[in-house]
Amino acid sequence: MRLRLEVPATSANLGPGYDAFGLALDIVDTLTLSVHDHPVDPAGCVTVTGESADGLPRDRTHLVMRVFAEVFAAEFPTADPGLLDRIALDCVNRIPHSRGLGSSAAAVVAGIALAAELGNWATGEELTRERILEIATDYEGHPDNAAPAIFGGFTISLSGPARSWQVPVRTLDAVTVLVPSVRLDTDIARGLIPAEIAHQVAAENSARAGLLVHGLLNDASALFAATDERLHQEFRRSAYPESMALVDALRAHGLPAVISGAGPTVLVLANNVPDTAVPDGVVSRRTLIDLDGYRVFRES
The missing domain is CATH 3.30.230.10 (Ribosomal Protein S5; domain 2)
Incomplete structure (x- = not known):
């Protein structure tokens, strides 16, 4: 069997x-x-x-x-x-x-x-x-x-x-992942996040999390604001500087880009990313x- x-x-x-x-x-x-x-x-x-x-x-x-x-x-x-x-x-x-x-x-x-x-x-x-x-x-x-x-x-x-x-996700059927050749141990990434954060940061993160659900359910135009994340990515910037630079560049072009999980892959909540935005050594993949x-x- x-x-x-x-x-x-x-x-x-x-x-x-x-x-x-x-x-x-x-x-x-x-x-x-x-x-x-x-x-x-x-x-x-x-x-x-x-x-x-x-x-x-x-x-x-x-x-x-x-x-x-x-x-x-x-x-x-x-x-x-x-x-x-x-x-x-x-x-x-x-x-x-x-x-x-x-x-x-x-x-x-x-x-x-x-x-x-x-x-x-x-x-x-x-x-x-x-x-x-x-x-x-x-x-x-x-x-x-x-x-x-x-x-x-x-x-x-x-x-x-x-x-x-x-x-249910109603505003997207596919996303784009940008996968670099470098690797990152999850424990290293988690260790860079402080044990405590400011109340204002937590409140803003809660609002953006709620907005992200709305963006995936009803209004894709909300995804950019919803993914303007402050809770964990910035603290980990030193662990994946190239990935954060890519996130910054994509967001400068209006694309809702974030770090995927503990990184260093970049996730874009959009069907496609222009080829000109993809650095050498990074594999861009549209995935359902x-x-x-x-x-x-x-x-x-």
Whole structure:
């Protein structure tokens, strides 16, 4: 039996929606989990092609495989534990790594979703997508990327417990991502944000977050003002100066540009960006908004 799963890239924050807003993008990783009738060599149970393939493990320490095994054992204790010895995983990576496009959240969601599907096959028990969000948030620390990877579209999430709401996007069907060649560790970016901010900044950010929802629902002309973000991007400017310079340049031309997640990718809430605005070494990609979240297919 094989399970094939597609999981989308995501962009978190969208400017003012720090650690709460997320958007699923039509850039997908494809993973195939095979259940063999004999044990699989644990040192070579994972194959990887595509993004970052050379630097990823091929054994059970691979993030997807590790999450899968932990969740399967915890959530389906009545299943035959010997199943885990007969599992092989093939990964086709398309989501850029360490670029602010939710690659780690996609891997975590993929591992949980595959465990849920195999557990259902083995025991008849089900994990709801709401439960998958709770588990993914425990791994990730916050639900902003996990929620759109699970539910698709534009999501607004809360933590403790993790909950998410999908909000329809009516003013856009695609966005533009500008992906640089450099990478940035999320922990470094998060460490640059101060523990406290001024009340005035928080109040303004709340207003712009509300305006962003209005812009995505009803009025695209509001998106530029809504994405004039002050809460986290400026504090991180030293971590991605080229990306912030690009954001500044795009906004000077009236485009609603923000840093995608922890960066350094730049997200523009517009269908297209002029080629003349794209610096050398940056890949510009128009991408549809993914409306479905992860998808699993059983194959005999």
